[in-house]
Amino acid sequence: MAPTHLPPDSPPAPRRDLGVAITGLGLVTCLGTSAPLTWAALLAGETGLAPSPAGRFADVAFARCGLASGPATEDNRARARALLATACDEALAAHGTARGAERWGLSLGTSLAAQASSAPFWTQYLADPATADYALLASYDAELWLDALAERFDVRGPACAVSSACAAGASAIAQATQWLITGAADRVLACGADPVDRYTLAGFHALGALAKGPLEPLSAARDGMALSDGFSCLVLERERDARAAGRPILARLAGAGESSDAFHRTQPDPTGAGAALAMRRALASANLAPDAIDFVSLHATATVANDAAEVAAMRTVFGDHLDRLALHAAKPALGHSLGAAGGVEAALCVLALLHQVRPPTVRSHGTDPAFGPLVVDDHATPATIRHAMSNAFGFGGCNASLVLSRSDA
Amino acid sequence: MTPGAPLAITGVGAVSPVGVGRSALEAGLGHEAPPEARPRPPSGVPQPGCVVAFVPEFDAESHADPRTLRKVSALSRLATVAAAECLAGWDAPPARRTATGVFLGTALGSSGDHLAALELLARGGTSAMSALLFAESVFNAAASHVAKVHALRGANWTTVGGEATGLDAVVAAVRQLRQGAVDAALAGGADHYEPRVHASLAAQHIAGADGCGAIGEGAALFLLEPLDRARREGRPVLARLLGIGQARRGRRPVGPEPAVEAMALALADADSDALAVDLVVTGGGATPAGALEDAALGQAAGVANGHARVTPLERWTGAGLAGTAALRLAVAVHALAVGRYPPPSPGTPAPPGRPRRALVLVATATGAACAVLVGTED
Numbered sequence: 001m002a003p004t005h006l007p008p009d010s011p012p013a014p015r016r017d018l019g020v021a022i023t024g025l026g027l028v029t030c031l032g033t034s035a036p037l038t039w040a041a042l043l044a045g046e047t048g049l050a051p052s053p054a055g056r057f058a059d060v061a062f063a064r065c066g067l068a069s070g071p072a073t074e075d076n077r078a079r080a081r082a083l084l085a086t087a088c089d090e091a092l093a094a095h096g097t098a099r100g101a102e103r104w105g106l107s108l109g110t111s112l113a114a115q116a117s118s119a120p121f122w123t124q125y126l127a128d129p130a131t132a133d134y135a136l137l138a139s140y141d142a143e144l145w146l147d148a149l150a151e152r153f154d155v156r157g158p159a160c161a162v163s164s165a166c167a168a169g170a171s172a173i174a175q176a177t178q179w180l181i182t183g184a185a186d187r188v189l190a191c192g193a194d195p196v197d198r199y200t201l202a203g204f205h206a207l208g209a210l211a212k213g214p215l216e217p218l219s220a221a222r223d224g225m226a227l228s229d230g231f232s233c234l235v236l237e238r239e240r241d242a243r244a245a246g247r248p249i250l251a252r253l254a255g256a257g258e259s260s261d262a263f264h265r266t267q268p269d270p271t272g273a274g275a276a277l278a279m280r281r282a283l284a285s286a287n288l289a290p291d292a293i294d295f296v297s298l299h300a301t302a303t304v305a306n307d308a309a310e311v312a313a314m315r316t317v318f319g320d321h322l323d324r325l326a327l328h329a330a331k332p333a334l335g336h337s338l339g340a341a342g343g344v345e346a347a348l349c350v351l352a353l354l355h356q357v358r359p360p361t362v363r364s365h366g367t368d369p370a371f372g373p374l375v376v377d378d379h380a381t382p383a384t385i386r387h388a389m390s391n392a393f394g395f396g397g398c399n400a401s402l403v404l405s406r407s408d409a
Numbered sequence: 410m411t412p413g414a415p416l417a418i419t420g421v422g423a424v425s426p427v428g429v430g431r432s433a434l435e436a437g438l439g440h441e442a443p444p445e446a447r448p449r450p451p452s453g454v455p456q457p458g459c460v461v462a463f464v465p466e467f468d469a470e471s472h473a474d475p476r477t478l479r480k481v482s483a484l485s486r487l488a489t490v491a492a493a494e495c496l497a498g499w500d501a502p503p504a505r506r507t508a509t510g511v512f513l514g515t516a517l518g519s520s521g522d523h524l525a526a527l528e529l530l531a532r533g534g535t536s537a538m539s540a541l542l543f544a545e546s547v548f549n550a551a552a553s554h555v556a557k558v559h560a561l562r563g564a565n566w567t568t569v570g571g572e573a574t575g576l577d578a579v580v581a582a583v584r585q586l587r588q589g590a591v592d593a594a595l596a597g598g599a600d601h602y603e604p605r606v607h608a609s610l611a612a613q614h615i616a617g618a619d620g621c622g623a624i625g626e627g628a629a630l631f632l633l634e635p636l637d638r639a640r641r642e643g644r645p646v647l648a649r650l651l652g653i654g655q656a657r658r659g660r661r662p663v664g665p666e667p668a669v670e671a672m673a674l675a676l677a678d679a680d681s682d683a684l685a686v687d688l689v690v691t692g693g694g695a696t697p698a699g700a701l702e703d704a705a706l707g708q709a710a711g712v713a714n715g716h717a718r719v720t721p722l723e724r725w726t727g728a729g730l731a732g733t734a735a736l737r738l739a740v741a742v743h744a745l746a747v748g749r750y751p752p753p754s755p756g757t758p759a760p761p762g763r764p765r766r767a768l769v770l771v772a773t774a775t776g777a778a779c780a781v782l783v784g785t786e787d
Contacts, residue, residue, distance in 0.1 A: 059534045106657075113548055113569045115523065122531035134455055135612035137605065143516070143571035144615065147775040151659030158655040159777065160577050163518075163548035163567045171566060178584045184655065199527060202535045203543030258564035258590070260511065260556040265544045277507070277562060281590070395544065396553025398565045 017254040017286045020177050021242040021407070023187075024235030025250055026090030027347050028083045029334050030066030030228045034090055038334075039351050042359045043380040047333045049215070049226050052201075058119070060201040063210050066228030066335030067196060076116040077138050080195040081148060083231045088153060088189055091233035094248065095187075103157035105185030106149055109172030109192045111339030111394070113142040113163050117198040149189075157185035165394030166299070166336070167258070168192065169232060169343030170402055174256040176236045186241065192232040192343020200227055200338065207266060209303055217300040217329035218307055218374060219365035225301040230337020230344045249407040251350040254387065255288065257281025261397025267305055268393060272313030278399035279317045279391065286403040288387060291321040293403070295358055295383070297345045297390040300329035301336055306393065311371045326375045326383065328352075332362040342392030346402050349388040353406045358383050416586055416650040417639045418783065420632030422495030422597075423739045424487050426462035426625055426726050429472060430494055431743050438725055438740070438751050439759075454604050457611035461602055462625035462727030477558045480541065482519035483601040485551040487628040487732070492555045492595060495630045499644075501593070503560065508592035510563030512582040513552040513599060513630075514574030514731040518567075520603040522546040551599060563591040568731075572698065573655075573771045574598060575629070575734030576779040580653045582633055592634070598735030599628035622694040625727020629735035631742070636786075647746040651766070652679030652782035659776055667778035668705030668770060675768065675780040683709060686717045686782070688744060688764040690737040690751070692728035693721020697774040699728070705772060717768075718760055720751045734771045738781055741767035745785050 027034065030048025031041040041048070048066040057063070070083045121136035142161050150159045158179055164171045169192030176188035204210050204227065211224035242249050259281065261274035268275070283290060299310055314322050330345050337344055352358060358381040367374045386409040390402045423430060427437025469478050469486050473493035478486055501509070523546035529537045544550065549567040556565050566581060568574040575598025582596035607624065639646055654674025656667040676683055691702040699721065706719065722728070726736050744751050748763040766784040771777075 059536075110569075111547060111549075113518070117527065117530070119531075122527065125528075126531055129454070133612065134605070134608040137609035137612075142569045143773070143775050143777070146570055146657075146777075147659060149659075150657050150776065151661070153659070155657050155659055157657065158577075158580075159657040159659075160574070160581070160655075161569045162581075163569045164565060165547055165549050165553075171564070174564075175566075175581065178581075178588060178590075181588060182584050184584070199530065199543075202530050202538040203526070203540070203546075205535055206538040206540040206543055208540075256590075258510075260553065260562050260565035262556045262560050262562050264557070265550060265553065274562060285590075394549070395547055396549050396565070397556070398549060398553065 018177055018256065019239045020180055020236050020253040021239040021249045022234050022251045022253060022350055023237055023242050023247045023249060024091035024094055025347055025350055026087035026233040027344065028068050028087045028231040029344060030068050031334060033069050033086065042333055045360050045362055047362050049335050057198045057201055060198055060205060063201050063205065064226045065196045068229040076195050076197055080193060081145060084191060084193040085152060087231040087233040091235050095235060102186035104153065104155050105157035105176065105179045105188040106146065106155045106159040107172040107176040107188055107190045108146060108161040109168035109339050109343055110161055110194055111163055111165050111168055112194050112197060113161055153189060163339065164398035165396055166338055167342055167392040167394040167398040167400040168339035169341055170346060170392040170400035171258060172343060173234065173346055173402060174258060174400060177253055177256055180236060180238050187235060187237040190234045190236050192230060192340035194338040194340040195229050196227050211302060214364065215302040215332040216363050216365045217302040217332060218367045218371060218376065219363060220368040221365045222302040222304060222307055224303050225331065225336045228335020228337050230340030232340060232343035232347045234347060251353040251407055252405040254405040255282040255286025255403035257285060257401045259399045263397050266395055268309040269397065270309050272309045272316060274397055275310060275313035275393055275399045276316040278401040279313065282401035282403045288403060290318045293325060293387050293389050294385045295326045295352060295388040297349050298327055298329050299391045299393045300331060302331060323373050324375065326358050326377065328359055329361045342400055346390040349390045349404045353385055353388055353404060356382060356385055415636040416583060416633050417636040417646045418631050418648045418650055418742050419634055419639050419644045419646060420495040420499060421647060421739055421742055422491035422493065423629045423736060424464055424491050425627040425736050426464055429467050431739060434739060435743050455608045457607055460623045462623045463602060464626055481554055482522045482545040482550060484519045484599055485554045487601055488513060488551040488555050488599045489558060491628040491630040492559065495595065495632050496559055499632060505592060506560045507562040509561045510565065510582065510585055510591040510594045511552045511556045511561050512566045512578040512594060512596040514568040514578035515598065515600055516571055516574060516730045517600050517603055517606055518548040518569065519546050519550055520606045521601065524603065524605055561595060571773045571775055571777060572729055572731060572734045573773050573777040573779045575731035576738065576771050576781055579631060579738065579781060580655055580779060583650060583653050586633060594633045595630055596633060597630035598731035600626050600730035600732040602626040622696040622699065622723055623727035624729040625733040626730060627726060627732035627736055629739040646786040648742045648783040649786055651681060651784045652676060654678060654780040656778050657776050663774060663776045665701050665705035665708065667776055668701055668772035669708050671778035671780040672705065672709055672768060672770060675782045679782045681782060684716060685766050686768045688741060688750060688767040689717050689719045690741045690767060690769045691721050692723045694723030694728055696728065698772055699723060701772040702770055718750050718753060720753055724755050738769045741769050741783055745783060
């Protein structure tokens with residue numbers, strides 16, 4: 001995926017931001033098993049959400065969800081590992097397999113962290129606890145997941161999984177950035193990963209958070225979210241190293257900011273104060289004013305609480321600029337991939353910057369008038385995008401905001 | 410905070426198999442190892458061969474505000490009690506709390522709540538699912554709860570994986586502080602034992618087979634902040650955080666190389682000579698991880714030549730989980746703060762002298778390693 005707009009031999013402009021470059025990208029989503037497939041379907045206005053396949057999630061079959069094409073297996077952990085490896089393989093395609101003397105790191109964002117419903121175990125357990133095979137109780141082996149990835153990709157630097165709920169994928173990118181800036185690693189696989197699982201479907205259903213039909217983010221008709229598979233991988237490295245080596249830069253990671261609402265175990269702070277704090281911190285680390293942002297990938301789960309708090313936060317940070325700022329809600333097309341969402345949607349921002357196109361938001365209803373005028377494209381729109389923001393807000397009030405810039409910005 | 414400024418540890422909170430509180434931890438090390446404890450799983454749960462070092466029953470409400478302990482998981486309770494001790498006397502203004510992050514490592518998370526919710530789901534279907542259990546079962550519930558209790562609005566991370574996560578979280582906090590992303594940090598590790606998870610890991614031959622040593626539960630949290638500010642404000646400097654190091658090897662077989670590298674990185678980060686280290690705290694014990702740590706120490710100058718005293722903590726607190734990894738750092742920090750070495754083994758007197766520079770090491774059989782170097786204020 002070569003950048004199409006970068007002038008040849010352009011020297012980097014002096015800048016005072018994080019100085020991190022994205023030089024590889026891989027995606028596996030319900031829209032496609034690669035970044036080009038996902039992007040093409042997204043621009044075409046497609047959605048990967050559909051009624052659950054018969055028998056797949058037992059009595060949660062009423063829930064719409066987005067499943068990625070992948071190995072047919074009841075072992076959701078094995079499936080997740082395979083799909084994440086696919087995303088990593090795609091991201092590394094431009095880097096080759098030789099690692100040389102560089103220290104590679106692995107930063108994984110996930111909320112489930114390889115937990116799974118373990119239906120076969122519970123079937124045995126309910127029949128006779130004394131004879132249940134505990135090897136089928138699939139849990140708490142996030143370390144094995146990291147281990148398998150570290151072996152596959154010869155990781156010798158830090159390899160850590162961060163689980164900040166639905167902000168995890170973005171937090172993993174922030175963690176990778178810190179490793180690069182502090183010299184703990186030279187190149188990092190920053191990944192997001194979470195498969196759809198009966199446990200999370202049932203859990204969010206118990207919370208009343210699942211939508212009854214298609215997602216309608218930012219609209220007065222919004223009634224909840226839909227879960228989906230999500231697997232992303234970004235290769236991050238110091239920008240100066242990428243330029244010195246002549247590696248194509250897909251986009252630049254200019255800023256990262258995080259915060260905690262410190263408010264409630266599941267509900268966001270309705271004032272949006274925590275989310276606004278994360279966005280401001282991201283802008284500060286990017287050394288950018290709010291009106292320098294041309295495009296924002298919202299978290300926009302389409303729940304009543306999240307969207308209201310998010311818009312409130314956006315108003316706080318962007319003020320009048322919000323009336324002109326192009327916004328995108330990916331989840332009607334891609335679903336909510338929980339811990340992976342922050343990584344998946346950051347990858348979409350990279351693609352938007354690379355191709356200078358704003359993807360459409362798939363929805364039937366317009367914006368809630370209570371939110372004021374918001375710019376939300378309903379079709380793919382060519383645009384000049386120099387700086388983009390990607391937001392992810394999670395359970396427990398974990399907030400993460402990333403600022404990504406065009407490679408020559 | 411000025412990026413790159415020296416860091417201090419100004420608070421420690423500990424809940425361990427030898428007692429609740431930092432002082433209880435030191436007192437506990439002065440005794441023989443706690444009686445070997447076998448897990449008492451619910452009827453029908455297979456009992457793995459290794460022992461478990463449980464946190465003894467204690468009145469959590471005498472250690473933390475009772476309102477902060479209601480309707481939360483066992484893991485959140487451990488973390489909340491540790492945080493209460495750690496932050497006692499920390500009279501930070503709102504602006505400081507807004508810029509303080511929470512970084513918690515855990516291997517098992519709120520596994521008890523997770524399995525309870527799964528059992529509800531299995532028995533009664535979706536309609537039986539508990540929203541509260543589900544919300545408490547997510548890995549970041551404890552860290553988010555602590556942030557809410559103390560109004561800490563910086564980054565909130567939960568590092569999940571194996572035992573090393575108890576120190577990985579501290580390392581993550583150090584990096585955030587050095588970058589200026591947070592102004593102060595509450596960091597450490599916590600784990601609450603869950604017999605069915607243990608049975609699962611044993612059945613998969615991941616952990617818990619015979620000869621696996623003792624698995625320990627517990628929690629330790631540390632308050633990290635700029636050294637200069639701590640001194641200006643008269644905060645107690647229990648130790649200085651001098652250096653950090655992490656390494657991983659995915660190739661098999663796993664040898665001591667990641668641990669050797671992690672120690673070297675921590676020393677280089679601190680610009681410290683290995684011979685300046687006079688105390689090393691590891692897990693130790695007759696486990697594959699303990700053997701890796703011992704092998705790594707055998708290659709480390711200062712330790713290999715007998716200059717540094719080594720305290721393997723597994724005999725008192727168990728090992729294998731994030732909480733026990735963090736407890737190693739608690740032992741090291743406390744030793745520096747009070748000017749006394751911990752004993753090298755149960756029933757053995759502590760050596761004379763005063764430690765000044767302590768290295769804490771965690772190595773895992775999956776190829777992860779983390780090292781933290783701490784020193785006295787002077």
